[in-house]
Amino acid sequence: xKAETYPFVxxxxxxxxxxxxxxxxxxxxxxxxDKHYKTYVDNLNNILADYPELQKMSLEELLTDIEELPAAxxxxxxxxxxxxxxxxxxxxxxxxxxxxxxxGALSEAINRDFGSYKQWKEQMKQAAVSKFGSGWAWLxxxxxxxxxxxxxxxxxxxxLKEYTPIFPVDVWEHAYYLQYQNRRAxxxxxxxxxxxxxxxxxxxxxxxxxx
Numbered sequence: 472x473k474a475e476t477y478p479f480v481x482x483x484x485x486x487x488x489x490x491x492x493x494x495x496x497x498x499x500x501x502x503x504x505d506k507h508y509k510t511y512v513d514n515l516n517n518i519l520a521d522y523p524e525l526q527k528m529s530l531e532e533l534l535t536d537i538e539e540l541p542a543a544x545x546x547x548x549x550x551x552x553x554x555x556x557x558x559x560x561x562x563x564x565x566x567x568x569x570x571x572x573x574x575g576a577l578s579e580a581i582n583r584d585f586g587s588y589k590q591w592k593e594q595m596k597q598a599a600v601s602k603f604g605s606g607w608a609w610l611x612x613x614x615x616x617x618x619x620x621x622x623x624x625x626x627x628x629x630x631l632k633e634y635t636p637i638f639p640v641d642v643w644e645h646a647y648y649l650q651y652q653n654r655r656a657x658x659x660x661x662x663x664x665x666x667x668x669x670x671x672x673x674x675x676x677x678x679x680x681x682x
Contacts, residue, residue, distance in 0.1 A: 474529035477519045481509050482559055490567045494661035499649045504562060507645050511554030511626070518547045530556050535631040553626035557607055557639055561646075564638035564671065568664040576616075577637075577668070577675040584618040591620075592663060598622050599640050599659045610637040610671075616679040635678035637671050 484504055488497040519526055522544055525533065533552050537545055572588055573581055585591035598620050599608035606624045611634035613619070618637075621629050629636055640662050647658035
């Protein structure tokens with residue numbers, strides 16, 4: 472499947488706006504997806520309109536080799552391209568809350584690299600709750616299949632030359648404030664029930680196999 476290139480489009484949610492209740496309500500998803508995420512897509516397209524030589528690059532290519540882009544384009548593409556990339560993975564990595572847990576190769580890797588699912592969850596929550604200001608907490612893998620938890624600020628992405636993201640949790644206030652106000656920890660605790668572990672397992676398996 473060919474990677475998406477300019478002009479980028481707003482991807483619809485892979486579920487209905489009420490599918491993540493009670494963890495995330497419809498109002499939060501409408502604002503987050505239809506306004507915040509859409510603004511990043513629109514801004515990225517406006518930037519790339521002035522750089523025809525970049526318009527055939529995929530989003531991942533733009534963000535992986537950002538230091539090789541024209542100097543004036545690097546910061547706006549980092550901010551807005553990262554906003555598109557991060558939000559698309561965030562929305563796609565969730566599903567209706569069913570309380571599922573990982574299994575298969577990803578479960579084995581979590582147990583190997585963190586000790587247990589419970590210990591991974593504690594470390595992931597700590598990374599999300601302790602991120603100062605706006606940003607993200609990530610579960611990523613390197614090329615050997617070793618898992619790590621990372622934090623990124625603003626709309627920065629993990630180093631895509633070194634890591635493949637499995638999924639992120641968005642801890643910008645716009646991701647949760649309408650429903651949780653300043654209770655970020657409550658939002659993050661609920662988010663664990665939204666993780667689409669089947670998609671996460673597929674991303675992990677593809678990364679390990681080099682796809």
